[in-house]
Structures are given as C-alpha cells and as structure tokens.
Amino acid sequence: MTSARQRAFLLLQQGRVDLAETELRRALAEDPNDAETHALLALALCDLDREAEALEEANRAIGLAPELTPAHLARSQALLQLDRAADAEASAREAIRIDPGDADAFAALSAALTARRQRQEALDAAEQALRLDPEHPSATNLRAIALVRLGRRDEASGAIEGALSRDPENAVSHANRGWTLLHQNDVKGAMLSFREALRLEPGNEWARSGILEAMKARNPVYRGLLAYFLWMDRLSSGQRWGVIIGGYLAARLVPFLWIVYLPVVLLTWTGDSFFSLLLLLDPFGRLVLNREEKAVAALVGTCLIGGLGLGIAGLAGAPEALFPVGLGLMALAIPIAGTARAPEDKRRLSVLYTAALAMVGAFAAFHMLANPLGDMHVTLGGIYVFGIVAYTWAGNLLVR
Incomplete structure (x- = not known):
C-alpha cells in the first residue's frame, strides 16, 4: 500500500473524506492502474454524494481487477445511491460470489434488498453478515430496519438499543430508533432521536427525512396519513x-x-x-x-x-x-x-x-x-x- 493510500485510509476512518480524496488522487497519479485505490476513491466519492463519479471509479477498478471484492462493493454502493437498487443487488451478489465470507458483501446485499422492499430477504442477508461479524454496525442497523418493516418492533427495538449500547455515537442507530418510534406513533420520542442523529451527523439523510415526517405528524391529519404510509410500507x-x-x-x-x-x-x-x-x-x-x-x-x-x-x-x-x-x-x-x-x-x-x-x-x-x-x-x-x-x-x- 502506498503512503498516500495509507494516509487516505486513515482520513476516511476519521471522516475527513475531502482530504482522503486528495490523497487518493495523488496515489493514482503515481500508479493509475491500482485497482484498490480506484475502489477506495469510489467509496470516498459515495460519501461525498458524487455517485456518478463513484460509479466510474468502481467500474475502472473492476476493469483492472474483476475479482476485487471492494470494487464490486463500491459499485453496489454507488448504484444504490443512484436509485438503481436492482443493479446494486447484482453487484453485491457478485461480491458474495467472489468472497462468501465477507460480511460487508452481505450487508451491501441487505441494503440493496431493503431499497427493493424485499424485507425478509434483507433481514436474512443482514443476519448472515452478523453471523460473519457480530459487531458489524451497518448490518445491525439494516437488521433493525428490516424488523421494523416486518412489524417485529420489539425485536427491532432490542437490536437498536444493543447497537447504541455498543456505539452511542452512531447517527444511523439514533435515526433507526426514531423511525421505530414513528412506527409506534411516538412522534415526540422520534423527534428527539432524529435530532440526536443530526447532531452527530448533520448530513444524515435518513435522519433528515425522518425529522420531516415527525414534524408533519404533529398535524393530526398527516399523522393519520403517515400511519397509513407506514402500514403500507410493511x-x-x-x-x-x-x-x-x-x-x-x-x-x-x-x-x-x-x-x-x-x-x-x-x-x-x-x-x-x-x-x-x-x-x-x-x-x-x-x-x-x-x-x-x-x-x-x-x-x-x-x-x-x-x-x-x-x-x-x-x-x-x-x-x-x-x-x-x-x-x-x-x-x-x-x-x-x-x-x-x-x-x-x-x-x-x-x-x-x-x-x-x-x-x-x-x-x-x-x-x-x-x-x-x-x-x-x-x-x-x-x-x-x-x-x-x-x-x-x-x-x-x-x-x-
């Protein structure tokens, strides 16, 4: 691993994605054919909400190394953010074919299936990811989302509380708690959870959309409409x-x-x-x-x-x-x-x-x-x- 890519990896772990992009492009200037760096850049661009560019980088990585699992995972993430859930699912399944023991691949599959409203399949994929890595944060949250949408709220609440006990600063877990409370018609509690998620991660779209629904739900007419939407969603x-x-x-x-x-x-x-x-x-x-x-x-x-x-x-x-x-x-x-x-x-x-x-x-x-x-x-x-x-x-x- 080049020094520039090492720095980029550390910056990504610290959430300093813009600086990580700079380091990754520096690494590619030194070695334009490094598939792993292209894959890492694709993930960074996903975090920066530049999905089209991310997809190009992921495709380059796959072109250079067709059996590179992170490249297919980056492609799946970019496609998911482009609202192409079926293609994202296909990329996640290809990652699983290459490495059936990769928890990230099963989490990516769960995310794509969640977007396609295939709740039971999404739950199965998330649970397989957790069997491979019991502490996997993304899989934990995806499992909770699937449980909520399957109407298994008590299990979902337990999963979310468990995730928060391990990582109290996880914005996605707080947002998931908010959505669970919305499903339980607890608008006030949901609002508090969404606010905490946005405090931890101001750009979290899952929390932002949730707080919008909670604010609208203060109106009794919309509260009834939201209950209908959430029921239909299950x-x-x-x-x-x-x-x-x-x-x-x-x-x-x-x-x-x-x-x-x-x-x-x-x-x-x-x-x-x-x-x-x-x-x-x-x-x-x-x-x-x-x-x-x-x-x-x-x-x-x-x-x-x-x-x-x-x-x-x-x-x-x-x-x-x-x-x-x-x-x-x-x-x-x-x-x-x-x-x-x-x-x-x-x-x-x-x-x-x-x-x-x-x-x-x-x-x-x-x-x-x-x-x-x-x-x-x-x-x-x-x-x-x-x-x-x-x-x-x-x-x-x-x-x-």
Missing part, C-alpha cells in the same frame, strides 16, 4: 396492490364510497408535498426542507389551492367552466408529487409524462372557456382524465 408488493385494487372495487360496488375514495387517493399522492408546504411556515421546517422539496411543495400547493379557488369560483357564479378546470388543476398535483418520489432512473419519464398531461389539460381548459359548446374540450378533457387515472395506477410501479 406490506409486500402483492398485499399493497390488494389494498389498492380492493379500495377501487369497493368504490365501484358502493358508489357512495367514491366520496371517500377520491379524496384519499388525492391525499395519498399529494399529502406529503402539501404538508411540506405548511412546514415552510415553520422556521425550523424551512431549514430542514431541501431545495427540491420546497419547489415541489410550492407546485403541489399551487395546484391544490389554485384549483380549489377556481372550483369555488365556478360554483359561486363565475363561468361554470371554472369548476371542472379547478378540479383538473387539483388533479395535476398527483403526477407532480409522484415525479418527486420517482427513482432517479425513472424521473425523466415521469417529468415528460407530467409535462404532456399539463399541456393537454391547458388546451382542454382553453377550449372549455373559449368555446364551451364545442367538442374539442370534451375530447381533450377525456384524454386528460384518462392520463391522470392511468398515472395513479402506473405510478405505483414508477415510484416504488
């Missing part, structure tokens, strides 16, 4: 589809249920962004929300509030056409909110679909207001409604 893919299809069929059989079903669908898709909009009124909320979340919240809020205003105006005596136009604008919030939740590799498709829907809706509204007796707005409106309904079904595959 179900398998088939069970979730059973709930969705069952609700739709129930509304078809009992027409009165549409009064409940449609608002629930709208709230399910847009509630997260709408309550983020309310957090903009909170000084701490404004600090926790990132730029994208603020922009999406503003767009969704504009659609919902603007659409409601137009609908009320239409009912109050303004041009009656404003009522369906308002409903259409409110419905547009669904694909906008869905686009924000879509994985990176599917987001472009969702953006294009949403933009096309918005154009069709705008033309339908124009024709409805300009020529309410014509047929064009009926045709365009039908296409628009079909597009929105299709998104509520296809979007369940898109954003999972």
Whole structure:
C-alpha cells in the first residue's frame, strides 16, 4: 500500500473524506492502474454524494481487477445511491460470489434488498453478515430496519438499543430508533432521536427525512396519513396492490364510497408535498426542507389551492367552466408529487409524462372557456382524465 493510500485510509476512518480524496488522487497519479485505490476513491466519492463519479471509479477498478471484492462493493454502493437498487443487488451478489465470507458483501446485499422492499430477504442477508461479524454496525442497523418493516418492533427495538449500547455515537442507530418510534406513533420520542442523529451527523439523510415526517405528524391529519404510509410500507408488493385494487372495487360496488375514495387517493399522492408546504411556515421546517422539496411543495400547493379557488369560483357564479378546470388543476398535483418520489432512473419519464398531461389539460381548459359548446374540450378533457387515472395506477410501479 502506498503512503498516500495509507494516509487516505486513515482520513476516511476519521471522516475527513475531502482530504482522503486528495490523497487518493495523488496515489493514482503515481500508479493509475491500482485497482484498490480506484475502489477506495469510489467509496470516498459515495460519501461525498458524487455517485456518478463513484460509479466510474468502481467500474475502472473492476476493469483492472474483476475479482476485487471492494470494487464490486463500491459499485453496489454507488448504484444504490443512484436509485438503481436492482443493479446494486447484482453487484453485491457478485461480491458474495467472489468472497462468501465477507460480511460487508452481505450487508451491501441487505441494503440493496431493503431499497427493493424485499424485507425478509434483507433481514436474512443482514443476519448472515452478523453471523460473519457480530459487531458489524451497518448490518445491525439494516437488521433493525428490516424488523421494523416486518412489524417485529420489539425485536427491532432490542437490536437498536444493543447497537447504541455498543456505539452511542452512531447517527444511523439514533435515526433507526426514531423511525421505530414513528412506527409506534411516538412522534415526540422520534423527534428527539432524529435530532440526536443530526447532531452527530448533520448530513444524515435518513435522519433528515425522518425529522420531516415527525414534524408533519404533529398535524393530526398527516399523522393519520403517515400511519397509513407506514402500514403500507410493511406490506409486500402483492398485499399493497390488494389494498389498492380492493379500495377501487369497493368504490365501484358502493358508489357512495367514491366520496371517500377520491379524496384519499388525492391525499395519498399529494399529502406529503402539501404538508411540506405548511412546514415552510415553520422556521425550523424551512431549514430542514431541501431545495427540491420546497419547489415541489410550492407546485403541489399551487395546484391544490389554485384549483380549489377556481372550483369555488365556478360554483359561486363565475363561468361554470371554472369548476371542472379547478378540479383538473387539483388533479395535476398527483403526477407532480409522484415525479418527486420517482427513482432517479425513472424521473425523466415521469417529468415528460407530467409535462404532456399539463399541456393537454391547458388546451382542454382553453377550449372549455373559449368555446364551451364545442367538442374539442370534451375530447381533450377525456384524454386528460384518462392520463391522470392511468398515472395513479402506473405510478405505483414508477415510484416504488
């Protein structure tokens, strides 16, 4: 190991990732074909949230040394951060093939399976990692996450408390405790755990997203919505589809249920962004929300509030056409909110679909207001409604 790489390794252990990157690039300047240094640089770039660069470095490492386990692990981590969980799983399995005794490889597999919502398989992989290394911090936390999502909360709590007793300064363990408490509807306790996680690691995304959910959950309406989200999250893919299809069929059989079903669908898709909009009124909320979340919240809020205003105006005596136009604008919030939740590799498709829907809706509204007796707005409106309904079904595959 070169002296530059040794220094980089020590810097990574100390959390000084930017300095470690400098040392690793210095090492590569001396030996551009050192696969291990490329793999280590890939991991450093993952820590710096430069996933695309990390993937390039991991691929270079694999090209130089196809049987190098750390290179495949670095590739798995980069792919996972790029929301390419299936590819991340494949890289983790390749690492296991090369070295079946590597606990890190099984932890990487567990992380990928967690992202793919394969909870039991994720738990099995985490437990295999712990059999190889009982003190493995990442595997301990991944096991706790899987237990929470499988509904085995007591076991999860025990696992998290055990992890914290061994390492009280582990931010991920504190964040996991927060999510466990959220599942138990203990919003106050969850908030304390998320704050502690962020104190220890200010950039921890798992804790930041958790504290956002806890802040929104102070609103009783969102608390009910969050309980629904967390309950659905514990179900398998088939069970979730059973709930969705069952609700739709129930509304078809009992027409009165549409009064409940449609608002629930709208709230399910847009509630997260709408309550983020309310957090903009909170000084701490404004600090926790990132730029994208603020922009999406503003767009969704504009659609919902603007659409409601137009609908009320239409009912109050303004041009009656404003009522369906308002409903259409409110419905547009669904694909906008869905686009924000879509994985990176599917987001472009969702953006294009949403933009096309918005154009069709705008033309339908124009024709409805300009020529309410014509047929064009009926045709365009039908296409628009079909597009929105299709998104509520296809979007369940898109954003999972």
